[in-house]
Amino acid sequence: MLKFFFTVIRRDVLLAARRRGDWLTAQFFFVMVVSMFPLGVGPEPTMLRTIGPGVVWVAALLASLLSLDRLFADDYRDGTLEQMLLSPYPTSLLTLGKAIAHWIINGIPLLVIAPVLGIQFNLPNEALWMLVLSLAIGTPILSLLGSIGAALTLGLRGGGVLVTLLILPLYVPALIFGAGAVEGILSGTGSEAQLSLLGAFLMMSLLLAPWVSAMALRVSVE
Amino acid sequence: MTPGMLIANDLACERGERLLFKNLGFELENGEALLVRGGNGRGKTSLLRILCGLSAPAAGVVRWRGEPINQAQEQYGREMSYLGHANGIKDDLTPVENLRLAAALGGRDLDMATATTALEQVGLSRCMDIPARVLSFGQRRRVALAGLMTAGALLWILDEPLTGLDVNGVAMVEQMIRDHVVAGGMVIVTTHQPLALDGLTQKTLSVGD
Amino acid sequence: MNLYYYASPSTFYPLAGKLIPLFSALAFILAVVGLYISFFVAPTDFQQGEGYRIIFIHVPAAWMSMFIYVVMAFWSAIGLAWNTRLSFIMARALAPTGAMFTFVALWTGAFWGKPMWGAWWVWDARLTSELILFFLYVGVMALQAAIDDPRRSDRAGALLNLVGVINVPIIYFSVKWWNTLHQGSSVSLTRAPSMAHIMLWAMLVMALAAWMYAIAVALVRARSLVLERERQTDWVRALLEGKP
Numbered sequence: 001m002l003k004f005f006f007t008v009i010r011r012d013v014l015l016a017a018r019r020r021g022d023w024l025t026a027q028f029f030f031v032m033v034v035s036m037f038p039l040g041v042g043p044e045p046t047m048l049r050t051i052g053p054g055v056v057w058v059a060a061l062l063a064s065l066l067s068l069d070r071l072f073a074d075d076y077r078d079g080t081l082e083q084m085l086l087s088p089y090p091t092s093l094l095t096l097g098k099a100i101a102h103w104i105i106n107g108i109p110l111l112v113i114a115p116v117l118g119i120q121f122n123l124p125n126e127a128l129w130m131l132v133l134s135l136a137i138g139t140p141i142l143s144l145l146g147s148i149g150a151a152l153t154l155g156l157r158g159g160g161v162l163v164t165l166l167i168l169p170l171y172v173p174a175l176i177f178g179a180g181a182v183e184g185i186l187s188g189t190g191s192e193a194q195l196s197l198l199g200a201f202l203m204m205s206l207l208l209a210p211w212v213s214a215m216a217l218r219v220s221v222e
Numbered sequence: 223m224t225p226g227m228l229i230a231n232d233l234a235c236e237r238g239e240r241l242l243f244k245n246l247g248f249e250l251e252n253g254e255a256l257l258v259r260g261g262n263g264r265g266k267t268s269l270l271r272i273l274c275g276l277s278a279p280a281a282g283v284v285r286w287r288g289e290p291i292n293q294a295q296e297q298y299g300r301e302m303s304y305l306g307h308a309n310g311i312k313d314d315l316t317p318v319e320n321l322r323l324a325a326a327l328g329g330r331d332l333d334m335a336t337a338t339t340a341l342e343q344v345g346l347s348r349c350m351d352i353p354a355r356v357l358s359f360g361q362r363r364r365v366a367l368a369g370l371m372t373a374g375a376l377l378w379i380l381d382e383p384l385t386g387l388d389v390n391g392v393a394m395v396e397q398m399i400r401d402h403v404v405a406g407g408m409v410i411v412t413t414h415q416p417l418a419l420d421g422l423t424q425k426t427l428s429v430g431d
Numbered sequence: 432m433n434l435y436y437y438a439s440p441s442t443f444y445p446l447a448g449k450l451i452p453l454f455s456a457l458a459f460i461l462a463v464v465g466l467y468i469s470f471f472v473a474p475t476d477f478q479q480g481e482g483y484r485i486i487f488i489h490v491p492a493a494w495m496s497m498f499i500y501v502v503m504a505f506w507s508a509i510g511l512a513w514n515t516r517l518s519f520i521m522a523r524a525l526a527p528t529g530a531m532f533t534f535v536a537l538w539t540g541a542f543w544g545k546p547m548w549g550a551w552w553v554w555d556a557r558l559t560s561e562l563i564l565f566f567l568y569v570g571v572m573a574l575q576a577a578i579d580d581p582r583r584s585d586r587a588g589a590l591l592n593l594v595g596v597i598n599v600p601i602i603y604f605s606v607k608w609w610n611t612l613h614q615g616s617s618v619s620l621t622r623a624p625s626m627a628h629i630m631l632w633a634m635l636v637m638a639l640a641a642w643m644y645a646i647a648v649a650l651v652r653a654r655s656l657v658l659e660r661e662r663q664t665d666w667v668r669a670l671l672e673g674k675p
Binding site for chain 1: 511563566567569570573574577578582583586587590591593594595597598601602604605606608609
């Protein structure tokens, strides 16, 4: 059972490695969206510092959504998804594995890029660390909740935009707690509460999301 | 007499609001092949998807070794192999990688030698190390068939296995089915092409008349 | 068994047909009474003047928007658990009404905000949650509309609805908390200054009217969904041929 789980992760990472172009698109999207904001609101350092955490977090949500509509779609098209659904293991293990693989492929690079973007927004060192930490706890939530949306919209026309519509409202708590943690450092009010709440939200997503997206996958494939 | 290994009772299937078939039933035992017949759009594929557990029937139940298949996912998953319209292979991986990955996902270990042998048997000895994306449609079908052989399942559910295959390929599939059934396996197959399965215990089932 | 009897579309259809006029009439009467109390009986608020009267629409609409989402989730859960088609139809029939009430709550909130705070929109915790609730409604309806197969459409919508209903309290909590951290807008819609009894009554009557309206409209919508889904069956054919 554990072997199946790790095989799912290994498989998706391997496939992403074979298609580096697709993978890089989402990362560059993240960088570009964040870089557009100073152009839109002006280069004033204190203003940038105020909006910085929120901007990086919103861009992270969008970047994660961008790559989500292909989470199950490619496997659905070539029939490998059917084969995996027919495997002797619970489907929730499959969806959990795929969500974690999505996080490894798309979430971890964001953690590496985010501090660099934070510097552009004039964030102090401490806040940069907090940005990375909050993204480290928060981005798995994005992958987990996103897998529900990807499963629900599997094979639909305009699935990509639809995923955004379905899932963005569900991301709200992650955005508030995540960006709030960084702001807590900036304003000196501390960010322990935000981090614990973000962690709690992660635990809940970890428990429920794979299960729901397994049901959604069954409904969609039928 | 023990009842059949695979029993379908009173199956009905709806697509959209249309009833494709109802009151469909059969029993299948070791060493038997079931040929599913019916014109286009009559619900053959839907029936096979119900039988392998991908879709739920609108009514009725499918049992494997006496248990409804949706409650015996673990056992049924090990003992049944399904080959659908899509080949279920990844374009970015080589045929060998595809076979080994599929085996690992099914909870089996497949060593290099066995995978290579299976691919040689389906006539792909020259294309083992190139990505599946450059293979022709028929060749990819052959990779899927090699996967079927290495899966070692008792029950094969094959949806149009002959699509895209040349004359040799068709003969190969016929031989595969014959060997499998003679060895005590079970096969459920749909096809629009003639399939020579003489000498086997065959059943036929017509869908949607 | 009794339950299954009413869950059958062919029994539901005529029954709903009889109930619709009843609920419509109740909605109409209650709305007239409620509006009369709100506009002529309830006293003018000494702080907020006449403008406050919009709460008689705003508050019931906000109540209904949340309530309907929960009712939808209830039907969705029943549908998924027992595979009853009528439950899915009820959930689907309620969605547009819920979205409408959410929209009304937002709209009237803006109208109320202008005289009270001097701004059409304030990122108040309740208004923000209401906005996100509106997004959730839109998501469910968009998903249902995008799927052609009714069976899949029903189930997918129901699952999303359930995920949403688990999330709503978390979203509400997070938004409220976010709001208290950002001290900018400390004005709250909730702190109604010692409301007079009569005002509360007007609000309750209006809420009841909205409730009856929601039931009536949902039944109308459910009836047409039933006809559409069951158009292949004998009883619908008989019904349609019976009426030349």
